[in-house]
Amino acid sequence: MRLELRGITKRFGALVANDHIDLTVEPGEIHCLLGENGAGKSTLMNVLYGLYEADEGEILLDDEVQHFAGPGDAMAAGIGMVHQHFMLVPVFSVAENVMLGHEPGSGGVLDVESARRQVREISERFGFHLDPDALIEDLPVGVQQRVEIIKALSRNADVLVFDEPTAVLTPQETDELMAIMRQLRDSGASIVFITHKLREVREVADRITVVRHGKVVGEASPTASDADLASLMVGRAVELTVHKDEPRYSTGLLRVSGLQVVDDAGAVVVDDVSFEVRGGEVLAVAGVQGNGQTELTEALLGLQDDVSGSITLDGEELTGRSVRKVLDRGVGFVPEDRTHDGLVGEFTIAENLMLDRSDGPPFVRSGALQLAYRDDFARSAVAEYDVRTLGIDTPVGRLSGGNQQKVVLARELKRNLRLFVAAQPTRGVDVGSIEFIHKQIVATRDAGVPVVVVSTELDEATALADRIMVMYRGRVVGIVPSTTPRDTLGLMMAGIPPVEHGGEAA
Amino acid sequence: MSAAVEAPDMPGTPSDGVEKRQVTQVGWKAAGGLIVIAALFALLLVAAPRDGATKFALSRGSDALQIPLLEIPAMPLAWSCLVLMALIAAISVARTLANRTTSIWAIAAFGALFLVGFLAWAGAGSSGTLSIVSLLSGSLLGAVPLIYGSLSGVIGERSGVINIAIEGQMLAAAFTAAIAGSVTGSPFAGLFAAVLAGMLVALVLALFTVTHRVNQIIVGVVLNVLVLGLTSFFYTQVLVPNAATLNTAPRFGSWTIPLLSDIPVIGPVLFDQAPLIYLMYLVVAGVSFALYRTRWGLRLRAVGEHPKAADTVGVNVERTRYLALLIGGACAGLGGAFYTTVAIDKFGLNMTAGAGFIALAAMIFGKWDPVRAALAGLLFGFASNLQNVLSVVGSPVPSQFMLMVPYVVTLFAVAGLVGRSRPPAANGQPYVKG
Numbered sequence: 001m002r003l004e005l006r007g008i009t010k011r012f013g014a015l016v017a018n019d020h021i022d023l024t025v026e027p028g029e030i031h032c033l034l035g036e037n038g039a040g041k042s043t044l045m046n047v048l049y050g051l052y053e054a055d056e057g058e059i060l061l062d063d064e065v066q067h068f069a070g071p072g073d074a075m076a077a078g079i080g081m082v083h084q085h086f087m088l089v090p091v092f093s094v095a096e097n098v099m100l101g102h103e104p105g106s107g108g109v110l111d112v113e114s115a116r117r118q119v120r121e122i123s124e125r126f127g128f129h130l131d132p133d134a135l136i137e138d139l140p141v142g143v144q145q146r147v148e149i150i151k152a153l154s155r156n157a158d159v160l161v162f163d164e165p166t167a168v169l170t171p172q173e174t175d176e177l178m179a180i181m182r183q184l185r186d187s188g189a190s191i192v193f194i195t196h197k198l199r200e201v202r203e204v205a206d207r208i209t210v211v212r213h214g215k216v217v218g219e220a221s222p223t224a225s226d227a228d229l230a231s232l233m234v235g236r237a238v239e240l241t242v243h244k245d246e247p248r249y250s251t252g253l254l255r256v257s258g259l260q261v262v263d264d265a266g267a268v269v270v271d272d273v274s275f276e277v278r279g280g281e282v283l284a285v286a287g288v289q290g291n292g293q294t295e296l297t298e299a300l301l302g303l304q305d306d307v308s309g310s311i312t313l314d315g316e317e318l319t320g321r322s323v324r325k326v327l328d329r330g331v332g333f334v335p336e337d338r339t340h341d342g343l344v345g346e347f348t349i350a351e352n353l354m355l356d357r358s359d360g361p362p363f364v365r366s367g368a369l370q371l372a373y374r375d376d377f378a379r380s381a382v383a384e385y386d387v388r389t390l391g392i393d394t395p396v397g398r399l400s401g402g403n404q405q406k407v408v409l410a411r412e413l414k415r416n417l418r419l420f421v422a423a424q425p426t427r428g429v430d431v432g433s434i435e436f437i438h439k440q441i442v443a444t445r446d447a448g449v450p451v452v453v454v455s456t457e458l459d460e461a462t463a464l465a466d467r468i469m470v471m472y473r474g475r476v477v478g479i480v481p482s483t484t485p486r487d488t489l490g491l492m493m494a495g496i497p498p499v500e501h502g503g504e505a506a
Numbered sequence: 507m508s509a510a511v512e513a514p515d516m517p518g519t520p521s522d523g524v525e526k527r528q529v530t531q532v533g534w535k536a537a538g539g540l541i542v543i544a545a546l547f548a549l550l551l552v553a554a555p556r557d558g559a560t561k562f563a564l565s566r567g568s569d570a571l572q573i574p575l576l577e578i579p580a581m582p583l584a585w586s587c588l589v590l591m592a593l594i595a596a597i598s599v600a601r602t603l604a605n606r607t608t609s610i611w612a613i614a615a616f617g618a619l620f621l622v623g624f625l626a627w628a629g630a631g632s633s634g635t636l637s638i639v640s641l642l643s644g645s646l647l648g649a650v651p652l653i654y655g656s657l658s659g660v661i662g663e664r665s666g667v668i669n670i671a672i673e674g675q676m677l678a679a680a681f682t683a684a685i686a687g688s689v690t691g692s693p694f695a696g697l698f699a700a701v702l703a704g705m706l707v708a709l710v711l712a713l714f715t716v717t718h719r720v721n722q723i724i725v726g727v728v729l730n731v732l733v734l735g736l737t738s739f740f741y742t743q744v745l746v747p748n749a750a751t752l753n754t755a756p757r758f759g760s761w762t763i764p765l766l767s768d769i770p771v772i773g774p775v776l777f778d779q780a781p782l783i784y785l786m787y788l789v790v791a792g793v794s795f796a797l798y799r800t801r802w803g804l805r806l807r808a809v810g811e812h813p814k815a816a817d818t819v820g821v822n823v824e825r826t827r828y829l830a831l832l833i834g835g836a837c838a839g840l841g842g843a844f845y846t847t848v849a850i851d852k853f854g855l856n857m858t859a860g861a862g863f864i865a866l867a868a869m870i871f872g873k874w875d876p877v878r879a880a881l882a883g884l885l886f887g888f889a890s891n892l893q894n895v896l897s898v899v900g901s902p903v904p905s906q907f908m909l910m911v912p913y914v915v916t917l918f919a920v921a922g923l924v925g926r927s928r929p930p931a932a933n934g935q936p937y938v939k940g
Binding site for chain 2: 049070083091110
């Protein structure tokens with residue numbers, strides 16, 4: 001089925017999320033929609049899927065104008081979507097999730113057997129090996145995504161939209177997803193593939209449309225170079241590689257040995273983890289989201305309750321210390337979710353910049369805030385860290401993701417650090433800010449501080465790291481040099497140790 | 507990784523040894539609780555031993571099948587119960603030390619033993635008999651509003667709307683049932699009016715929480731207070747002056763079911779009751795079937811767990827929640843009708859007296875499942891009825907203390923025994939599209 005979007009415009013108040021976007025997807029074609037976070041890709045797809053109503057423009061399927069009042073209409077017209085955040089009910093079985101919304105059965109009583117049969121049929125067609133009775137919450141993320149695909153196919157979707165489908169996958173799972181997408185294309189489906197990852201675009205796209213600030217800024221061919229695609233996406237030339245010299249080690253040393261973290265449910269989320277980071281080097285912690293990286297960084301800062309093992313910084317034990325004491329030892333921390341844990345959205349930039357220094361001079365004297373000092377500090381930090389804002393009195397919640405992250409970075413790095421821990425430092429950050437944040441991290445390393453960076457983006461991990469530690473199910477699979485081939489790292493992310501590759505065993 | 511997935515083509519099939527370990531620490535809550543209760547009971551038996559025998563009656567005078575009165579020496583019976591209780595507590599301690607959980611059946615057996623022992627102690631030497639039939643049938647009657655109320659909670663919360671307003675729904679229902687029954691002279695009219703009243707309160711709840719996305723707990727609490735105020739006002743201003751015409755409700759008599767009601771002990775308890783109780787059996791079974799086996803139930807549960815997922819497959823979240831709250835309101839209406847069509851023939855000030863909140867506790871104790879919630883309702887009903895039975899045999903326990911029992915049982919049940927109880931994931935969260 002041929003999909004055509006004509007002049008789609010969607011406004012949220014003063015913000016124009018989609019500005020007269022035109023897009024045509026032919027049957028048997030993978031059409032890639034490339035753009036940064038916040039460029040308006042997801043909004044466009046929500047319009048297509050009937051979740052939002054467009055202010056202007058129309059959607060055509062095989063040259064017929066469609067009017068979608070809700071996702072039900074879009075599905076009935078043959079549009080299927082594989083959502084970035086899976087639209088699956090975790091406590092339901094595969095069959096229940098697939099049948100939800102178009103349940104087989106008579107008189108309102110469910111016919112679970114025919115739903116199971118449908119799941120089996122479709123999964124056999126694509127070689128998925130799915131058990132229709134497995135609960136979603138027990139399945140690995142990659143398998144959950146297949147359930148999403150089956151959900152769309154069970155409704156006979158001819159137009160399939162994949163919204164940032166690779167964010168949660170290992171490189172190998174990504175490759176398999178690409179194969180599935182090609183298979184679907186060859187069977188005649190029209191596929192829209194939304195992403196901001198250049199590597200994937202060039203691998204699978206037949207046509208590429210680039211969006212920036214809600215507008216289509218051009219088409220590109222899959223043979224275009226990374227640099228060309230990136231500059232089209234960002235609107236200026238960007239440096240994609242991180243420049244750093246050979247590490248010059250200082251005396252600083254973070255030593256973690258036998259660390260174990262147990263969560264509330266009694267699961268060992270960090271299991272016997274040991275590593276060392278010397279001052280002046282970056283250790284990147286790679287792995288698929290949810291394999292213990294978050295808990296590891298939180299344990300380093302003293303945010304986890306049930307921690308055993310030992311964390312020493314320059315010979316001093318940190319486990320069992322309060323967060324305040326850990327901070328006072330010179331640990332800087334960029335949390336994974338900055339809007340939730342890193343910043344107070346309603347507070348101004350100046351207030352956020354002194355959040356972790358409210359216990360004494362120079363910011364507080366005799367219990368009173370030193371407003372003049374705070375504001376001077378904030379003005380210099382904003383200038384130094386290139387935070388784009390109208391002033392230091394702007395609530396942090398109004399800033400873009402990249403600028404918010406610069407505020408967090410400024411707050412942490414402007415203290416005297418002896419250890420810097422950054423979890424997902426560039427998630428949801430625009431390419432321009434990524435460049436800046438990477439430079440700051442490398443500068444911190446060059447100042448002789450041990451740096452731990454957690455990233456689920458393998459490209460970022462290899463770019464920043466001197467050594468890479470891969471975690472799987474709470475354990476260290478291996479610690480390897482950053483020059484380790486991508487394939488090896490990908491296998492490590494799936495729990496397969498790098499024995500034959502000569503990596504340093506954990 | 508789940509054993510359910512046999513996927514040779516999946517990368518990420520880990521070698522053995524990279525499975526995530528589980529180090530569940532079994533808590534001392536269960537074992538500790540059992541020890542404390544056994545110790546307190548032992549203390550009671552030592553400090554206040556009582557002479558004589560306790561008479562247990564297993565049948566009523568009117569029953570076809572008469573079972574002779576059981577007259578058992580009180581202290582030996584109480585002490586044997588205590589010994590068995592201590593044994594279960596010891597097993598529980600041993601299991602906890604071995605990091606294994608205590609089974610719910612062991613706890614139930616412990617509770618039953620404690621109950622028999624306590625009744626034996628309390629009834630010792632009394633001239634009155636402990637009627638097991640009236641103990642149980644009183645429990646069932648006491649449980650009726652709790653069970654209907656908890657169903658209202660289960661249906662609402664499974665769709666993602668916290669229903670604190672059960673109390674208000676039941677009170678409004680009891681009030682309207684009294685008036686409608688008095689005016690028409692038919693308990694069925696009262697029942698019908700009660701269902702409408704319950705649904706009306708539910709409609710207001712839905713309007714504010716679903717359409718206007720006001721905080722669900724606040725709306726629920728406000729509705730309770732509002733209904734209490736309205737019914738109290740109309741009761742003193744209208745019902746009291748016109749008690750003969752507006753507040754003299756006809757009651758359902760019991761419908762004795764032939765054969766079934768002749769079964770010893772449980773026959774008269776379960777099958778010699780008012781029709782509202784028989785309806786309750788059907789409603790519990792029906793809600794359970796509907797929730798797990800029908801399209802309506804699947805969609806309702808999906809909306810309560812992940813409304814956006816439901817929305818993206820074309821399920822109308824708001825409509826589902828409205829419908830769920832209205833059906834729940836009808837259930838609570840039936841529960842409220844119990845007060846003025848079965849229990850007693852007139853409305854009284856605040857006559858539900860917190861039953862809606864106990865129903866809420868029964869829902870949580872029942873882990874948001876209709877059948878388990880009904881069982882929890884029975885337990886709470888039993889706890890409230892115990893006092894009535896003990897006062898008949900002239901128990902030495904002050905009645906004020908026994909009045910406290912149902913609430914203490916509720917508190918312990920919800921806080922301690924419930925284990926891992928997971929509410930629907932989207933419970934309490936208004937749904938915003940997009």
